[in-house]
Amino acid sequence: MRMHTIIVVLTAALAFVSTPAAAAHDPAVPATAAASVAECATDKARIDKDFSTGAYSNCKATTKNHFKLTIAPEDEGEINCSAWYAFRIAAPRKTRIKVDLDYTRCGHRYWPKTSTDGVNWKFMNPKYVTIEGESDERAARLTLSVGKEPLFVAAQEIFPPSVYDAWLSEMDKAPFASVELLGRSAHGRAIKLLTIAEASSAPRETIVLVGRQHPPEVTGALAMLPFVETIMGDSELAKAYRARFETLAVPLLNPDGVVYGYWRHNTGGVDLNRDWGPFTQPETGLMQNVLQSIDKDPERSLRVLIDFHSTNKDVFYTIPDELPTDPELFIKTWLGFYQTRMPDYDVNRDARHVVGRPISKAHVYDTYGVPGITFEIGDETDRQLIKRIGRESAIAMMQTMLQTPLPQAPKARAANAQPSGEQ
Numbered sequence: 001m002r003m004h005t006i007i008v009v010l011t012a013a014l015a016f017v018s019t020p021a022a023a024a025h026d027p028a029v030p031a032t033a034a035a036s037v038a039e040c041a042t043d044k045a046r047i048d049k050d051f052s053t054g055a056y057s058n059c060k061a062t063t064k065n066h067f068k069l070t071i072a073p074e075d076e077g078e079i080n081c082s083a084w085y086a087f088r089i090a091a092p093r094k095t096r097i098k099v100d101l102d103y104t105r106c107g108h109r110y111w112p113k114t115s116t117d118g119v120n121w122k123f124m125n126p127k128y129v130t131i132e133g134e135s136d137e138r139a140a141r142l143t144l145s146v147g148k149e150p151l152f153v154a155a156q157e158i159f160p161p162s163v164y165d166a167w168l169s170e171m172d173k174a175p176f177a178s179v180e181l182l183g184r185s186a187h188g189r190a191i192k193l194l195t196i197a198e199a200s201s202a203p204r205e206t207i208v209l210v211g212r213q214h215p216p217e218v219t220g221a222l223a224m225l226p227f228v229e230t231i232m233g234d235s236e237l238a239k240a241y242r243a244r245f246e247t248l249a250v251p252l253l254n255p256d257g258v259v260y261g262y263w264r265h266n267t268g269g270v271d272l273n274r275d276w277g278p279f280t281q282p283e284t285g286l287m288q289n290v291l292q293s294i295d296k297d298p299e300r301s302l303r304v305l306i307d308f309h310s311t312n313k314d315v316f317y318t319i320p321d322e323l324p325t326d327p328e329l330f331i332k333t334w335l336g337f338y339q340t341r342m343p344d345y346d347v348n349r350d351a352r353h354v355v356g357r358p359i360s361k362a363h364v365y366d367t368y369g370v371p372g373i374t375f376e377i378g379d380e381t382d383r384q385l386i387k388r389i390g391r392e393s394a395i396a397m398m399q400t401m402l403q404t405p406l407p408q409a410p411k412a413r414a415a416n417a418q419p420s421g422e423q
Contacts, residue, residue, distance in 0.1 A: 040067060045091040045146060047099070051118075052160035053215075054086050055261025057104065065097055072104040074262040075269045081106035081136075082263045084216040086154035094147040100139065107138035110155030110216070111380055114144070121157045123380075156218035156379070160259060161189060164252045167225060168192055174232055176242055182250060183286040186267045189255040191286055196232055197246040198239070205407060206294050207397075208305045209249040210287065210360065213272040214264055215257035217310035219377035219386060224251055224308040226390030231398065241398040246300070248290060253283050273307070276363035277356070287360075295368065301407040303327060306373045306397075307360040313348065314381055314389070317374035319365050320351040327404040330371045337396035345385075 039048040040059035047059050047067055057072035069087065073079045083106045089097060101108060108131060112124045128143040144151060152158065171194055172179040182193040197204065211224045228249050231238055252258065256267045264271050270281050279288040294302045304327075318331045325331075331351075339347040353362060361372025375393075377386055 090150040194249040198242040204246040211308040219310040220308035223390040230394035277358040334400040
């Protein structure tokens with residue numbers, strides 16, 4: 001099967017660019033959300049957020065060539081400072097426009113990116129970006145050259161559900177893969193499951209991959225897709241891996257948050273990666289069903305869960321090696337192989353565990369005794385490097401899994417695990 005690159009798949013993003021009011025035509029968008037679209041305009045330019053992932057709290061024209069956008073989180077609850085913004089600007093004739101990004105909380109975090117088609121993105125030239133203030137007071141001023149062709153400006157590349165749908169459709173063409181509806185979000189959007197495994201009558205060992213619990217964490221998605229594509233590749237390693245292991249991938253767990261441009265939460269005001277254990281939200285409830293279905297099936301064994309995220313640097317948050325897992329010392333071996341494959345790159349690991357903490361990696365260890373890993377990619381990590389990270393880490397993971405002995409019987413459980421200081 002010929003694997004398509006992420007750039008090719010991103011052409012699906014044109015679906016929301018071609019329709020000026022795409023969000024309003026999304027059948028899963030409540031009328032209140034569609035009606036909240038803000039726009040401001042002068043005779044020099046017009047700014048709007050009327051597209052999937054578009055987000056700012058308020059827009060004000062201070063002069064004909066100068067706009068102020070207020071950026072605010074989705075609710076008043078406790079929030080991680082992933083201050084997302086995305087807007088579109090156009091002008092009747094070529095002109096230069098200044099846009100101020102002011103934040104009600106947290107301050108400016110993401111370096112602005114621009115695109116004319118929603119597919120190909122560029123980091124803004126520092127010459128045209130001014131950052132002022134410190135910490136929570138950081139604000140940004142952007143100087144943009146615009147014309148009749150709309151210019152998209154966003155905290156990260158826009159990566160809406162349509163891109164995932166197009167990518168999953170390509171993956172579904174493989175004879176050893178299938179895509180199904182796992183369930184729906186609180187606002188009715190599809191959450192899909194990709195299953196990868198060669199036909200076999202043998203018991204299945206299962207690896208679970210999950211992504212996009214937090215809406216702005218696009219770089220984690222940019223790593224997850226080539227990770228999965230490598231597992232689905234034509235190499236002898238990938239074929240041997242698929243013959244023994246089943247991989248279940250849920251690449252977009254929080255589609256509502258992504259579409260609405262939320263900083264952290266789902267529409268229930270909950271950080272999904274603080275809801276593993278309680279499982280109070282429909283999205284995390286779907287993951288609970290996945291894990292329980294594996295656990296209840298005598299022919300299947302959960303082996304590893306990898307959860308893709310983004311933060312300010314590349315880092316793996318893992319279970320400490322001194323805690324017993326099945327497979328034994330999987331993380332140490334995997335990251336060792338990975339470092340060997342990336343000699344010019346430092347693999348950064350932070351190993352901590354707090355018993356009962358309701359995050360994915362802690363929950364799978366506490367409940368099933370298997371390694372849980374939070375795979376974090378830096379916000380501004382080079383995009384070509386991210387593809388390499390996804391590919392090489394997948395190769396190292398498959399090598400490691402194929403060297404592991406068959407799972408213990410009965411299925412292992414963590415016992416008397418002790419906290420090690422994770423915050």
